[in-house]
Amino acid sequence: MSSTPFERETLLLDTDENGISILTINRPEKLNALNGQVLSDLNDALHHIEESNDIRLLIITGSGEKAFVAGADIKELSTLDRQSGEETSSAGQNLFNRIETFPKPVIALVNGYALGGGAELAMACHIRTGTANAVFGLPEVSLGLIPGYGGTQRLPQLVGKGKAMEMILSGAQIKADEAKQLGLLNDIFDHSEAIEETKKLSGKILKNSPSAISSAISAVNAGYRTNGFAKEAVLFGQLCETDDFKEGTSAFLEKRKAKFTGN
Numbered sequence: 001m002s003s004t005p006f007e008r009e010t011l012l013l014d015t016d017e018n019g020i021s022i023l024t025i026n027r028p029e030k031l032n033a034l035n036g037q038v039l040s041d042l043n044d045a046l047h048h049i050e051e052s053n054d055i056r057l058l059i060i061t062g063s064g065e066k067a068f069v070a071g072a073d074i075k076e077l078s079t080l081d082r083q084s085g086e087e088t089s090s091a092g093q094n095l096f097n098r099i100e101t102f103p104k105p106v107i108a109l110v111n112g113y114a115l116g117g118g119a120e121l122a123m124a125c126h127i128r129t130g131t132a133n134a135v136f137g138l139p140e141v142s143l144g145l146i147p148g149y150g151g152t153q154r155l156p157q158l159v160g161k162g163k164a165m166e167m168i169l170s171g172a173q174i175k176a177d178e179a180k181q182l183g184l185l186n187d188i189f190d191h192s193e194a195i196e197e198t199k200k201l202s203g204k205i206l207k208n209s210p211s212a213i214s215s216a217i218s219a220v221n222a223g224y225r226t227n228g229f230a231k232e233a234v235l236f237g238q239l240c241e242t243d244d245f246k247e248g249t250s251a252f253l254e255k256r257k258a259k260f261t262g263n
Ligand code: CO8
Pocket: 029, 030, 031, 033, 070, 071, 072, 073, 074, 075, 077, 085, 088, 089, 092, 113, 115, 116, 117, 118, 139, 140, 143, 146, 147, 148, 149, 236
């Protein structure tokens, strides 16, 4: 089976003879940060993958040695106001919900930083494998924000409410070993073997009935729906109007420490 004809500048899609596709987010110079173009291309890719008879399982990873995805693009974020903030958050939530409910298995191969929107993308996938340099964190509070792509809902589901609170309120980063202990990563592989090992895991899934697999994804998800997504988007939008948001995003872009006032 040859690679599928889907082509976008921000994404690479490569499908093998077993129907396993690797979708690589391809902005390595910005640590694969999710700008509007990447999100729009991701949506197109999901459509293509869902329709394709050749693709049976999707692995999402990041380009380069350093990052899975280092978050939403902070330069773009810095221009948001209350309304566009809430809308952008809702649109991203819809995209990530689409991944969570995707009828074919989706595995995140976390090959470096998975911060903010990157951690949220990984958490929307059905399974996460990682490399030893994987790093998870939700650093939004350090920008005067909260997670806006479903992180306030999915992190407690994966690691429990207390640890999720600690991670979201502190913005602290955790390394691969701790992520595995917490259940954020199912397995950690050497960098050079991570794709092959993740494909081996994929093979164990793909020997089973495709309709049973789709139904299993749907049934597991049915127990985890929350009403918190809308609240997350509203609060995200509200924070986009604060001085702390302007200070937090400016400080990152100017490569300095933020000085928050609570306004
Ligand atoms: N957005 C934009 N650019 C980024 C981002 C990002 N999230 N992360 C890294 N970059 C850029 C850097 O600015 C730098 O660009 P340049 O070379 O032009 O200066 C380049 O990528 C390389 O990054 P660094 O030089 O900073 O690399 P380091 O190895 O020194 O540091 C880190 C790596 C620790 C990952 C660091 O880059 C970092 O802290 N990045 C930001 C992480 C972050 O805060 N992510 C959360 C963003 S907020 C978010 O994701 C919200 C999601 C919900 C949104 C909902 C609605 C919109």
